[in-house]
Amino acid sequence: xxxxxxxxxxxxxxxxxxxxxxxVSWCNNGANFTIWNTQAFQKQILPQYFKHNxxxxxxxxxxxxxxxxxxxxxxxxxLEFSHPSFKQGAKHLLAKIKRRKSKAKKxxxxxxxxxxxxxxxxxxxALISLVKRQQESEQLLMxxxxxxxxxxxxxxxxxxxxxxxxxxxxxxxxxxxxEVGPSYxxxxxxxxxxxxxxxxxxxxxxxxxxxxPTQSTCAATMREHDAPIDFDIKELLLDF
Amino acid sequence: xxxxxxxxxxxxxxxxxxxxxxxVSWCNNGANFTIWNTQAFQKQILPQYFKHNxxxxxxxxxxxxxxxxxxxxxxxxxLEFSHPSFKQGAKHLLAKIKRRKSKAKKxxxxxxxxxxxxxxxxxxxALISLVKRQQESEQLLMxxxxxxxxxxxxxxxxxxxxxxxxxxxxxxxxxxxxEVGPSYxxxxxxxxxxxxxxxxxxxxxxxxxxxxPTQSTCAATMREHDAPIDFDIKELLLDF
DNA sequence: GGGAATATTCCC
DNA sequence: GGGAATATTCCC
Numbered sequence: 250x251x252x253x254x255x256x257x258x259x260x261x262x263x264x265x266x267x268x269x270x271x272x273v274s275w276c277n278n279g280a281n282f283t284i285w286n287t288q289a290f291q292k293q294i295l296p297q298y299f300k301h302n303x304x305x306x307x308x309x310x311x312x313x314x315x316x317x318x319x320x321x322x323x324x325x326x327x328l329e330f331s332h333p334s335f336k337q338g339a340k341h342l343l344a345k346i347k348r349r350k351s352k353a354k355k356x357x358x359x360x361x362x363x364x365x366x367x368x369x370x371x372x373x374x375a376l377i378s379l380v381k382r383q384q385e386s387e388q389l390l391m392x393x394x395x396x397x398x399x400x401x402x403x404x405x406x407x408x409x410x411x412x413x414x415x416x417x418x419x420x421x422x423x424x425x426x427x428e429v430g431p432s433y434x435x436x437x438x439x440x441x442x443x444x445x446x447x448x449x450x451x452x453x454x455x456x457x458x459x460x461x462p463t464q465s466t467c468a469a470t471m472r473e474h475d476a477p478i479d480f481d482i483k484e485l486l487l488d489f
Numbered sequence: 490x491x492x493x494x495x496x497x498x499x500x501x502x503x504x505x506x507x508x509x510x511x512x513v514s515w516c517n518n519g520a521n522f523t524i525w526n527t528q529a530f531q532k533q534i535l536p537q538y539f540k541h542n543x544x545x546x547x548x549x550x551x552x553x554x555x556x557x558x559x560x561x562x563x564x565x566x567x568l569e570f571s572h573p574s575f576k577q578g579a580k581h582l583l584a585k586i587k588r589r590k591s592k593a594k595k596x597x598x599x600x601x602x603x604x605x606x607x608x609x610x611x612x613x614x615a616l617i618s619l620v621k622r623q624q625e626s627e628q629l630l631m632x633x634x635x636x637x638x639x640x641x642x643x644x645x646x647x648x649x650x651x652x653x654x655x656x657x658x659x660x661x662x663x664x665x666x667x668e669v670g671p672s673y674x675x676x677x678x679x680x681x682x683x684x685x686x687x688x689x690x691x692x693x694x695x696x697x698x699x700x701x702p703t704q705s706t707c708a709a710t711m712r713e714h715d716a717p718i719d720f721d722i723k724e725l726l727l728d729f
Numbered sequence: 730g731g732g733a734a735t736a737t738t739c740c741c
Numbered sequence: 742g743g744g745a746a747t748a749t750t751c752c753c
Contacts (some may be wrong), residue, residue, distance in 0.1 A: 254735075255750095299736080300540040300749080306737050312742055313736090348735070349743090379619050386626040393633050400640035407647040494747075495738095539748080540737080546749050552730055553748090588747070591732075 253343035256310050259298040261335070261343055269294060276329060279337025281319055284328040304328075314346050493583035496550050499538040501575070501583055509534060516569060519577025521559055524568040544568075554586050 264273055264282040272290050276283040284290045287304055295302045308318075311330055319329040334342040504513055504522040512530050516523040524530045527544055535542045548558075551570055559569035574582040 256736075301737060303737080305739095309738080309743085310736070318742090379623065383619065383623050383626060386623060386630060390626060390630045390633060393630065393637060397633060397637045397640060400637060400644060403644055404640060404647065407644065496748075541749060543749080545751095549731085549750080550748070558730090589731090 253346060254314065254348055257314060257335070257343050257346045260311075261340065263294055263298055265337070275337040276325070277331075281329050281331040282335070283325065283330075287328060313349055315349060493586060494554065494588055497554060497575070497583050497586045500551075501580065503534055503538055505577070515577040516565070517571075521569050521571040522575070523565065523570075527568060553589055555589060 263269070264275060267274075272286045272294055273282065273284045275281070284304075291302050291304050295304070295307060299307070301307075308328075314332070316330045316332045316335065319331055321327075321329070332346060334345040336342060503509070504515060507514075512526045512534055513524045514522065524544075531542050531544050535544070535547060539547070541547075548568075554572070556570045556572045556575065559571055561567075561569070572586060574585040576582060
C-alpha cells in the first residue's frame with residue numbers, strides 16, 4: 250500500500266493536513282497544491298517532516314520526483330505545483346511517482362564526447378583501431394579482386410587461341426567459400442561477397458542501429474546493402 | 490585553511506570540545522579519539538552538529554572518510570577511531586582527509602561480466618559484430634589472394650611458350666597501393682599487406698594491450714607480427 | 730565496512 | 742530545473 254518514497258508520502262501528508270491550509274493546501278479542485286505562505290512553510294511545516302527548513306531543498310526534491318511548477322496567474326499567487334499522480338484523496342496513485350535517476354547524458358551533435366574513465370577510453374580506442382583495420386582490409390580486398398579480374402582477362406585472351414579450359418585453376422582452390430570459376434564475371438563474384446560480409450539478420454544487433462554513416466567510401470560500391478564501416482565513433486561514445 | 494569537508498571539520502570540533510570530554514575526547518595521547526558514552530553522544534552531541542542522532546550514521550561517515558575503528562583492549566572501553574590525518578591540535582592536517590568515491594568495480598577473472606546499461610550492451614554487440622566482420626574480410630582476402638596466385642601460375646605456364654610480358658595487366662590497375670606485377674610472388678605480396686593491416690605504433694593504443702588472443706586462426710599465418718583479431722570480448726567488458 | 734538508495738546542499 | 746557533491750538511511 251505505502252510503497253511510495255518517503256518524500257512523496259510526507260508531502261502528501263503535509264498538503265492534506267487541513268489544519269495548515271492557510272500555509273499549504275490542495276488547489277485547483279484537488280489537482281495541484283499551493284504553498285500560500287513560504288516563510289511559515291519553511292519554519293513551521295518543513296521541520297516537522299524533513300531534516301531541514303529550506304524551501305529550496307523541498308523544491309529540489311519536488312523536481313527530482315517529477316513535479317512541475319505552475320506558472321502564476323493573475324487569479325492566484327503562492328507557489329503552485331502539480332504531478333499527474335499527486336491528487337487530493339488519491340493515496341493509491343502515489344506509488345506511481347518515481348524518483349528520477351541521474352540520467353546518462355544523451356547525445357547532442359554539438360557537444361564533445363564524454364569518456365568517463367580510462368577503461369572506456371580504451372574501448373573507444375579499440376573501436377577506432379578496429380574500424381580502421383576493417384576499412385583497410387576491405388580496400389585491399391577490392392584491389393586484389395580487381396587484379397584477379399585482370400589476370401583472368403589475360404588468361405582468357407591467352408586461351409582464346411586454343412579455347413581450352415583450365416582445370417588446374419579449379420582443382421587447387423584452397424577455400425571452398427570462393428566458388429568462382431575463370432569465366433565467372435567479377436561483378437557477380439562481388440555480389441556473393443556481400444553475403445559473407447553482412448551481419449546476419451537474426452542477431453539482436455545491427456550496425457545501422459548504432460552507427461550513423463557519415464560519408465560514403467569505395468566500400469559502399471562493393472557492399473550495397475550493408476552499412477559502410479566508416480561510422481562516426483564519436484557519435485557512439487556520446488551515450489556513454 | 491578550512492578546506493576540509495564539513496563532516497571532518499565538525500567531528501574535529503566535537504572531539505576537541507573539552508566540556509564534553511566525559512562523552513567524547515581525544516585519547517592515546519591525541520592520536521585517536523574515543524566515544525565514551527554512546528547514548529549521550531547520540532542524544533546530546535550528534536544533533537548539535539548533524540541532522541540526525543544516530544551513531545550508525547556517524548560511524549558510516551567515519552568509514553566514508555577513511556577512519557578505522559580500534560579494537561577494544563582490556564585497558565580501555567568505549568568506541569575508539571583513528572585516522573592518520575586526524576590528530577589532536579592538528580587542524581592543518583584535516584584537508585588531507587578525503588571522502589572515498591564510489592569505486593568502479595574492478596575485473597575479477599572468475600566473476601561474470603557486468604554490463605551496466607543498455608548502451609554499453611550495444612557497444613559490446615558492436616564490437617562483437619565488428620570483430621566477426623573483420624575475420625570474414627581477412628579470410629576472404631586470403632582466399633582471393635590464393636586464387637590470384639593460381640591465376641598467375643596459369644598465366645606463367647601459358648606464357649612460357651612465347652616469354653612475352655603482359656603490359657595490359659600493369660596498365661589498368663585500379664588501386665595504387667597494390668604494387669604487384671605478374672611475376673611478383675604472392676608470398677612477398679602478403680608481406681606488404683602486413684604493413685597495411687598493422688596498427689601504427691605511434692598510436693597510443695595497441696590491440697595487444699587490450700585483447701587477449703584466445704585461439705589462433707588462419708589469419709595469423711598471414712599477419713605474423715600483429716595480434717589475432719579473435720580476442721575474448723567478454724574479457725574486455727569485465728572492466729565496464 | 731561498505732554498496733546503494735534517498736535526502737540535502739551547493740551551484741550552474 | 743537539474744547536475745553533482747556530500748549527508749543520511751537502509752541493508753548486506
